[in-house]
Amino acid sequence: GWATYENTRSYAWLEKINPAETFGGIMIDYPYVECSSACLTALGAFRMKYPHHRRSEINVSMKQGRDFLVSIQRADGSWYGSWGVCFTYGCWFGMDGLAACGEHWEDCLSMTKCCEFLVSKQRQDGGWGESYLSSQDQVYTQLPLDEPSSVVNTAWAMLALMAGGQAERDIEPLNAGARYLIHAQLRNGDWPQQHITGVFNQNCMITYANYRSIFPLWALGEYGHLVLHN
Numbered sequence: 073g074w075a076t077y078e079n080t081r082s083y084a085w086l087e088k089i090n091p092a093e094t095f096g097g098i099m100i101d102y103p104y105v106e107c108s109s110a111c112l113t114a115l116g117a118f119r120m121k122y123p124h125h126r127r128s129e130i131n132v133s134m135k136q137g138r139d140f141l142v143s144i145q146r147a148d149g150s151w152y153g154s155w156g157v158c159f160t161y162g163c164w165f166g167m168d169g170l171a172a173c174g175e176h177w178e179d180c181l182s183m184t185k186c187c188e189f190l191v192s193k194q195r196q197d198g199g200w201g202e203s204y205l206s207s208q209d210q211v212y213t214q215l216p217l218d219e220p221s222s223v224v225n226t227a228w229a230m231l232a233l234m235a236g237g238q239a240e241r242d243i244e245p246l247n248a249g250a251r252y253l254i255h256a257q258l259r260n261g262d263w264p265q266q267h268i269t270g271v272f273n274q275n276c277m278i279t280y281a282n283y284r285s286i287f288p289l290w291a292l293g294e295y296g297h298l299v300l301h302n
Contacts, residue, residue, distance in 0.1 A: 073103025109169030149185030177237030198248035
């Protein structure tokens with residue numbers, strides 16, 4: 073896998089002497105699903121455009137990256153996201169990374185398991201809503217049932233499902249997610265600012281105001297292209 077700033081150069085037990093009261097996982101750098109997926113996506117795009125340049129090296133690198141993604145996938149099919157809240161975010165990167173390696177849900181158990189995980193977390197309003205407690209406790213935690221789903225979490229879940237071939241398996245979860253995003257859009261074209269969806273170092277929550285505008289539009293665009301167009 074790929075880390076953020078440098079390769080992992082020491083041991084995780086150093087976290088036991090972490091002097092910070094807030095930041096978790098800071099004593100060494102770790103490989104992440106997000107960084108690894110981004111690198112695999114870039115390598116895959118480069119390989120398609122320049123198929124003969126350093127082909128064998130890229131193939132080996134992508135094989136190792138793919139194996140890393142599979143190795144850190146949880147038994148329930150999810151990936152823990154470290155830079156967004158949380159499992160919906162990690163699943164999007166995990167699925168995109170596998171897709172960049174040429175994986176397809178029909179012969180990729182990891183994709184199938186992730187689709188099943190995400191569908192099991194879909195809420196009655198058609199969306200997904202994940203609490204910041206998922207990041208802190210490292211267990212998927214739903215928003216309170218009396219609150220609406222998060223448009224950002226819904227977008228991430230839809231992007232993950234589309235990358236994993238859910239449209240070919242059962243399209244209804246995607247239809248329901250798209251309906252939720254459309255109905256949640258405000259009259260001025262924006263989407264509402266809802267719960268915190270950004271995080272770093274497990275416990276530091278941050279609001280990225282533009283997430284609510286970027287990701288729903290992205291998900292609906294992919295939905296229109298992959299589902300409605302086809």
